[in-house]
Amino acid sequence: MLEIRGLRASVQGTEILHGVDLTIRAGEVHAIMGPNGSGKSTLAQVLAGHPAYTVTGGTVTYEGKDLLGLAPEERAREGVFLAFQYPVEIKGITNAYFLRSALNAIRKHRGLEELDPIDFIGVLEEKAKAVELGDEMMNRPVNDGFSGGEKKRNEILQMAVLEPRLAILDETDSGLDIDALKTVANAVNRLRRPDNATLIVTHYQRLLNYITPDFVHVLADGRIVKSGGKELAHELEARGYDWLRPEAAAV
């Protein structure tokens, strides 16, 4: 579904990604771990199309299409979803209105009929129930005055409603306590399907206790230096990242 080859990207003139290679197939859950400054969030943002980052080399093919050639909103309509690390606030618009507008933009792209507010509430309730997240946040302005946990839950609820093909979770676990973590992980697990895929960017192994990845990759100094199964996460937890450094230098 997603094929990244030799991806290089920089921000404000500094190159952060020095040639990333990664393949993700439908039905898979991949985790990307790595030390601070390795470029994990950069990778997530570049895949979503954040304007602050410039791609300086490499290709990204998504479902046979050139992802880098699509505008951010086009990528979203094609089914790419980014759960932000720091979801932004938008006052004056309720979550319900925002999410319905987003869903309708995506539905329109897929040739489906747009939903009116009443039909939307039905869909929302159904999805919220399926992932066991409450929908009490829906009438509040988007992320306005939300706690860290509420913002992350809101991201996942949006994900449930928009039904992406490729979901990228950017440090969704940061700032969450154990209970919030379990709730979010439970929701993500319930959204797994054979035809979608998830890329989890995380700093700590903890989240991976609750969401079992198929593949774990380590991103260090702008490149993927090691890949493995879920055991790799435990090894990193025990040994840290330094033991990979000589291997990184060799790559």
Added chain:
Amino acid sequence: MTSIESQVLQPYKYGFVTDIDSDTVPPGLNEDVIRLISAKKGEPAFLLEWRLKAYRHWLTMKEPRWANVTYVGIDYQAIRYYSSPKQQKKWDSLDQVDPKLLETFEKLGIPLGEQKRLTGVAVDAVFDSVSVGTTFKETLAKEGIIFCSFSDAVREHPDLIEKYLGTVVPSSDNFFAALNAAVFSDGSFAYIPKGVRCPMELSTYFRINASSTGQFERTLIVAEEGSYVSYLEGCSAPMRDENQLHAAVVELVALDHAEIKYSTVQNWYPGDAEGKGGIYNFVTKRGICAGRASKISWTQVETGSAITWKYPGCILQGDDSIGEFYSVAVTAGRQQADTGTKMIHIGKNTKSTIVSKGISAGRGQNTYRGQVKILKGATGARNYSQCDSMLIGDQCGAHTFPYIDVRNSTATMEHEASTSKIGEDQIFYCKQRGLSAEDAVSMIVNGFCKEVFRELPMEFAVEAQNLLGISLEGSVG
């Protein structure tokens, strides 16, 4: 340039000029010009005297420059004070009006012809200084409602004009009001008799066309005891390199238990991207809640003009009277606005509500100036004020100057203010959810303005939202 500012400016849609023969007075202002205007309109002696008195007073006044706006001075002798489209005779029916005029208004979305006129809305169409026609006059007359051009009112109801003209905004009030009193051309007049609820929206559409003219309209609305009227004013002007002055005066009088709702959707030509040309919109609007439990609400959506300078206000004289002001003012490109309201509490248990939303984009400068004055005898007065500013991009400005003068200790005042910015991050968040940048901005701005749009008559809320979208199109990408 950030992605927010990088889109190409959308041209002002109403910038066309109508090619029509006009009867225009040469530029310059003196007593002869005033006598000429009065004669052309066939006015009674009292009105000519009123004009001359105002003109003589104006000569002693100095043009005020305290507003937070910058503009090149106005040469009052270079302005033509009268221009009207040449019509062969006074038309009995709108369908006999010069087709070019009808076409103009149709292009502006204000069809006057029998088949297509807006149902449920009576329209008085004013082209340059002259009222071209008024729809539904007879239907309204059956209820005893008078709705006609100001000039017609002077001829047909001089007693009403003489009784109320200048009682809310006297000629001496300010420089531009004095000028208006001397040279006012036309405008609308509405009179609602006791206990009558006006069955349709009344509306005037002002169109400036001739060059080098100033437009000085005068509108007067009187609502007798227990009556109700909702009135809407719309406007536009052609694109020209010169600045044109629009110095109007609006007076509203509400007697016991009467209510006047006055809405404005202003879209005068705002000038080009360099700030050249555009209308100077310097108007004085005031309503007096003369009667007990009377109510006046001003709702305005100001998106055009190079410079907007106005403070629609209410004098809350009657006990239990209510004054309201809801405003959305947009300054984009190089527009400037210094606008707000004045609420003067005189009677007992009076209440005023102010909700002002300023949106600045491009290099726009938006100033809110509000005065709430509670006089000594105004026991139990209440005021709620909310001023919110939104900045789009980083070259614009928003300023707030609230003046609060309370002389009665039983008054309750609440004031809230906020400033927000539409940032790249918010736009990206929306895009990542599948929304285009235009939809994102439109959604955020409409959410910001919804408290004000809610107050507009239904027919015009949609127009206002569209206008807002069009005004901001050049500033966000």
